[in-house]
Amino acid sequence: MPSAVQQNKLARxxxxxxxxxxxxxxVTAAQAEQKSAARESAAAASQLQxxxxxxxxxxxxxxxxxxxxxxxxxxxxETGSGRAKNVRNILLKNLLxxxxxxxxxxxxxxxxxxxxxxxxxxxxxxxxxxxxxxxxKSTRPWFFSWTFCIASCTIISGCLAERTALxxxxxxxxxxxxxxxxxxxHWLWSPYGWMSNIGECQVLDFAxxxxxxxxxxxxxxxxxxxxxxxxxxxxxxxxxxxxxxDEEQQQDPGPAAGSSRHAYETSAAAAAGGSRVSWDTAGGSAAAAAAAGxxxxxxxxxxxxxxxxxxxxxxxxxxxxxxxGDAHSTGTGNSSPLPVISAAWAxxxxxxxxxxxxxxxxxxxxxxxxxxxxxxxxxxxxxxxIAAHKAAAAGAPAAAGPHAPSRPGRCGMSHFVPKxxxxxxMAFVTLGTFMLWFGWFGFNNGSVYMYVSGNTMPGWDSNMAxxxxxxxxxxxxxxxxxxxxxxxxxxxxxxxxxxxxxxxxICCNGVLSGLVTVTCMCxxxxxxAAVVCSGIAGAIYTGVSTLLLRCGIDDPLDSSAVHLxxxxxxxxxxxxxxxxxxxLALTGSPCGGVFYSSTGWLQLGLQLMGVVLVIVVAGxxxxxxxxxxxRKGLLRVDQVTELAGIDNMDHGGPAxxxxxxxSFLSAGGGQNTASAGRRMLQ
Numbered sequence: 001m002p003s004a005v006q007q008n009k010l011a012r013x014x015x016x017x018x019x020x021x022x023x024x025x026x027v028t029a030a031q032a033e034q035k036s037a038a039r040e041s042a043a044a045a046s047q048l049q050x051x052x053x054x055x056x057x058x059x060x061x062x063x064x065x066x067x068x069x070x071x072x073x074x075x076x077x078e079t080g081s082g083r084a085k086n087v088r089n090i091l092l093k094n095l096l097x098x099x100x101x102x103x104x105x106x107x108x109x110x111x112x113x114x115x116x117x118x119x120x121x122x123x124x125x126x127x128x129x130x131x132x133x134x135x136x137k138s139t140r141p142w143f144f145s146w147t148f149c150i151a152s153c154t155i156i157s158g159c160l161a162e163r164t165a166l167x168x169x170x171x172x173x174x175x176x177x178x179x180x181x182x183x184x185x186h187w188l189w190s191p192y193g194w195m196s197n198i199g200e201c202q203v204l205d206f207a208x209x210x211x212x213x214x215x216x217x218x219x220x221x222x223x224x225x226x227x228x229x230x231x232x233x234x235x236x237x238x239x240x241x242x243x244x245x246d247e248e249q250q251q252d253p254g255p256a257a258g259s260s261r262h263a264y265e266t267s268a269a270a271a272a273g274g275s276r277v278s279w280d281t282a283g284g285s286a287a288a289a290a291a292a293g294x295x296x297x298x299x300x301x302x303x304x305x306x307x308x309x310x311x312x313x314x315x316x317x318x319x320x321x322x323x324x325g326d327a328h329s330t331g332t333g334n335s336s337p338l339p340v341i342s343a344a345w346a347x348x349x350x351x352x353x354x355x356x357x358x359x360x361x362x363x364x365x366x367x368x369x370x371x372x373x374x375x376x377x378x379x380x381x382x383x384x385x386i387a388a389h390k391a392a393a394a395g396a397p398a399a400a401g402p403h404a405p406s407r408p409g410r411c412g413m414s415h416f417v418p419k420x421x422x423x424x425x426m427a428f429v430t431l432g433t434f435m436l437w438f439g440w441f442g443f444n445n446g447s448v449y450m451y452v453s454g455n456t457m458p459g460w461d462s463n464m465a466x467x468x469x470x471x472x473x474x475x476x477x478x479x480x481x482x483x484x485x486x487x488x489x490x491x492x493x494x495x496x497x498x499x500x501x502x503x504x505x506i507c508c509n510g511v512l513s514g515l516v517t518v519t520c521m522c523x524x525x526x527x528x529a530a531v532v533c534s535g536i537a538g539a540i541y542t543g544v545s546t547l548l549l550r551c552g553i554d555d556p557l558d559s560s561a562v563h564l565x566x567x568x569x570x571x572x573x574x575x576x577x578x579x580x581x582x583x584l585a586l587t588g589s590p591c592g593g594v595f596y597s598s599t600g601w602l603q604l605g606l607q608l609m610g611v612v613l614v615i616v617v618a619g620x621x622x623x624x625x626x627x628x629x630x631r632k633g634l635l636r637v638d639q640v641t642e643l644a645g646i647d648n649m650d651h652g653g654p655a656x657x658x659x660x661x662x663s664f665l666s667a668g669g670g671q672n673t674a675s676a677g678r679r680m681l682q
Contacts, residue, residue, distance in 0.1 A: 056469075060144050060449050066442025067147035071098060073435030074154045078161060080428025081505075081557045083421070085645025086162045087655035093157055093169045100170055101150045101177040106142070109149060112182035113190070114139045120194030123186055140450055145185070148212055149177050151443075155216025158557030159224045163231070163642050166650065168635050171625060172219060180621050184211045184614060189450075195610065201591035201602050203610040204574055204583065207447040209520025209567045210610055215618045217564025220555065221548075222622035226630045229554030231642055234416045418549045421556070426504055433508040437484050440515050444480045444522050448472045451523065451586040472523055472586065479522040479530035480515065486531045487514020487566075490538030498542075509545075509558050510538040513566045520570030521578065523586055529577035536573070537566045571611055575604035 075094050082090050101109075107128055115123025129142055153173045160168070187193040188205055195203050205211060423429060452469045491510020495503045514534030522530060544561040555561065580592030580599075594600030629635040636642075641649040648654060 056449050057141060060141050060446050063442035063446025063449075064141065064144035064147050066439045067144070067151065067446065068439075070147075070151060070436050070439030070443070071154065073432045073437075073439055074151075074157075075432070076428045076435060077432030077508075078158050078557060080425040080430075080432060081158070081423035082161050083645075084424040084656055085647055085654060087424075087647060088651040088653075089166065089646040090157070090161060091655070092651065093166055094154060096166075097153045097157065097169060097173050098150050100173045101153050102146060104174060104177040105146045105149050107178075109177045109182045110142055110145060112179070113145065113185040117186065117190060117192035120192060120197060121186070122183060123190070140189075144446055148208055148443075149181050151208075152176055152181055152212045152216040152219075155213070155559050155563050156220045156223060158559035159217075159220025159555045160227055161556045162646070163636055164223070164227055165634055165637050166646075168223075168626075168629050171629065171634075172223070172622075175621060175625055176215070176219065180618055181211065181215060184215060184617065187613070188610065195613075198606070200589065201599060201606055202587065202589055203606045204520075204524060204578060204587070204603070205571065205610065206521055206523045207444045207519045209516065209570045209574075210614045213516050213519060213563040213567035214571070214611070214614050217560045217562070217567060218615065218618045219622040221553070221560035221564055222619060223626045223635075224553050224555050224560065226623070226626035227636050229552060230421065230556070231639065232419060233421055233554045234418055234552060236415060236417075416552060418554075423505075423556075429505060429508055433511055437511060437515065440484070440519070441477060441480055444476050444519060445473050448476055448523060472582075475527070475582075476522045478527055479518050479525065482527055483514040483518030483522065483530045483534035484511045485514070486534040487511055487517065487538035487541075490514075490535040491541055492538075494539050494542050506542065509541060509562055512562045513537040513541040516563055516566040517570035517573070520567065521574040524574060524578045524582045526577075526579055526582075529579075533570065533573045533577065537569055540565060540569055568611055571607050572604070575600060575607040578603065 071094065075091065078094065079087055079090050110129050111126040112123045115126040118124045126139075131142065132139070153176050156172055156176075157169065187195045188203055188211055190196065448469060452472060488507050488511035491513065492502060492507040495501070495506040514537050517534050517537040518530050521533065525533075541558070541561055544565040545555075545558045548555055548558075548561060553560075574593065576594045578591075578593035578596070580590065580597045583592055584590055591597060591599040591603050594604060597603075626635060637646060637649075645654065
């Protein structure tokens with residue numbers, strides 16, 4: 001959660017920017033309204049032509065099928081990037097986004113985006129759309145435009161994976177598909193929108209670099225910031241003083257048998273064998289036991305993993321009761337088995353009578369199986385709560401420890417270091433990359449017909465328009481292929497130089513980074529520009545990903561770095577490399593990039609204005625929405641659910657039952673652990 005100081009700064013910034021944007025809207029509204037009448041008459045003539053020639057409409061719809069197939073790619077990519085214990089949750093939330101966005105886009109979104117304009121601000125008809133036989137630049141086919149909308153909604157899912165409550169996603173989908181995306185589409189893509197009628201030049205966004213990728217990336221970034229990192233993603237870095245202490249401890253023969261620290265250091269082995277481990281209070285001092293920490297580490301040491309799950313060792317089984325009564329018994333209460341992913345620490349007695357630990361969510365209960373030895377996670381989020389509980393029972397003060405995940409801090413702070421949390425299936429990640437690349441050809445090529453339909457250039461007949469369409473489609477396809485290739489190769493090379501390894505995941509994200517960049521520009525630029533700009537995007541992605549980690553922002557898929565970072569990059573670079581004749585043929589605007597035209601600096605200013613507008617509208621909406629969800633406790637799952645896996649707690653069990661059973665039994669646990677694992681899968 002952002003601090004009060006940060007919230008005040010954001011409030012002051014909004015206080016300045018909102019009046020400026022309102023003034024700009026007021027100035028341009030009159031001019032936009034004057035141009036709308038001429039545009040509407042031209043659109044009427046265009047519709048008559050398209051009504052007689054359904055070929056263009058069919059091509060757009062077919063390209064929409066390819067864009068819809070990108071949802072399969074998103075699903076595969078996110079599933080492979082997540083851990084196996086959250087697969088069902090990932091699958092369901094992506095399916096939920098698509099279904100909900102379809103209803104909202106049909107009911108209100110399409111009308112707001114492409115309906116009759118009210119002073120260039122928002123559409124006012126086409127609600128509960130009944131279909132039509134025509135399309136032109138002002139009314140894209142419903143299906144094709146809906147696939148763009150769901151693409152922006154799906155981007156958020158990757159940024160918030162593995163710790164976000166399912167209820168948060170429908171709220172985000174409603175806001176994007178019903179308000180934010182339609183509003184930006186109307187301003188940027190509708191010929192009646194105020195940004196399309198600013199002057200001789202206009203803001204350029206060929207296929208959705210701003211209204212799809214920047215929008216989705218901003219929502220994902222704001223959500224990841226408000227939600228906080230996954231448990232175990234960051235831990236304290238060892239300082240020089242701690243390094244000196246470690247050297248001294250290496251010379252120390254170790255704690256004496258019977259001491260509290262000795263009990264902690266031997267607890268993991270005892271838990272693995274199913275033995276009963278006593279809570280050694282070092283002569284009755286519960287505070288000393290609390291200070292001993294978890295897994296052989298004192299609370300506050302780097303190894304204890306202060307930001308979450310310290311070590312992923314042997315599995316154990318506990319239960320979270322959802323009803324009253326004794327969670328350990330089978331006759332009372334409503335309890336269900338769940339796996340806790342570590343057994344590096346054990347307590348003497350289970351909490352079997354409705355007890356709970358400080359810092360745990362209300363209603364969370366733990367109970368032991370097989371002889372009464374309950375194994376808990378090595379996370380101080382859990383261990384410090386147990387220590388505090390026992391210390392309070394003994395009347396002694398407990399050692400301080402974090403009870404909830406939090407952001408590591410501001411950018412540049414080096415006392416937290418990220419811990420790798422790799423996904424469970426890189427084959428899915430790679431297949432998802434190819435599926436997305438395949439669908440991207442529909443994303444970009446389908447957009448061509450939005451520009452060339454209806455005799456864009458004065459004096460053209462239908463045959464000339466078809467020739468122009470073929471030329472632009474070939475250029476767009478080539479730039480899309482080259483962009484993905486250039487981005488992937490550059491990211492792979494940069495990662496190899498700095499890390500010494502050829503990282504497949506970074507290569508896949510580099511491909512997506514290049515594709516996002518060419519989405520902004522592919523119809524407006526020559527192939528050399530697509531290669532250069534996408535190569536820069538692949539390198540920029542690696543830097544943005546590292547920066548987000550240094551800021552303590554946990555994005556499991558790097559979706560915000562890929563979509564927001566490179567959507568912004570492509571939008572601004574287009575102001576340098578846009579070729580005037582391509583822009584003129586597609587939009588009727590005589591403007592071009594800095595490298596080609598004297599109007600390039602004007603175009604750069606317009607592109608900057610578009611970027612600022614999207615950041616203010618989309619970023620501001622996302623920040624408010626996620627802030628409210630976080631304040632209401634609806635954004636993040638509780639710690640027990642996150643550690644156990646959202647699938648096990650909320651979706652009826654793991655997506656791979658046999659895989660989970662084999663992993664559980666092969667972890668080295670004793671008979672007690674094995675029998676608990678078998679019960680878990682029954």
